[in-house]
Amino acid sequence: MPEPEPVSETSDDETLDRVFAALADPVRRAILTRLDGGAQTVTELAAPFDISLQAVSRHIHVLVRAGLVAQERSGRIATCRLDTGPIFEAAVWISRYSKYWQAQFDTLALWLDEIERRRADKPER
Numbered sequence: 001m002p003e004p005e006p007v008s009e010t011s012d013d014e015t016l017d018r019v020f021a022a023l024a025d026p027v028r029r030a031i032l033t034r035l036d037g038g039a040q041t042v043t044e045l046a047a048p049f050d051i052s053l054q055a056v057s058r059h060i061h062v063l064v065r066a067g068l069v070a071q072e073r074s075g076r077i078a079t080c081r082l083d084t085g086p087i088f089e090a091a092v093w094i095s096r097y098s099k100y101w102q103a104q105f106d107t108l109a110l111w112l113d114e115i116e117r118r119r120a121d122k123p124e125r
Contacts, residue, residue, distance in 0.1 A: 015067065016089065018065060018067070018086075019090045022063050022066035027051070031056070031063060031069075031080075032063065032068060038081075039079050042079075
């Protein structure tokens with residue numbers, strides 16, 4: 001059996017790598033959740049966190065590099081907004097594998113139907 005060709009990492013793969021790495025951190029996910037309500041300044045985003053403004057800025061920078069956040073500057077004020085394009089790309093990638101867990105759900109449904117059928121066929125005592 002011949003060995004499979006090595007898969008070269010494309011820019012799409014690199015984008016997915018950055019998106020999943022960014023989403024791996026709970027602070028970054030919380031920032032995205034806050035941005036889901038609309039654009040906010042970095043100071044507004046940092047308010048609920050028990051970390052420094054500089055640490056929040058580093059998290060935002062990771063999100064910007066991943067394409068999940070767009071940042072605009074007006075003087076010293078930086079405003080951030082959510083960019084859902086890369087999340088959509090990640091969702092599309094994940095959905096390609098849904099056939100594997102869908103098969104598990106189908107098997108579970110068959111078993112549950114079988115259990116219910118046996119219960120219905122079993123006489124009451």
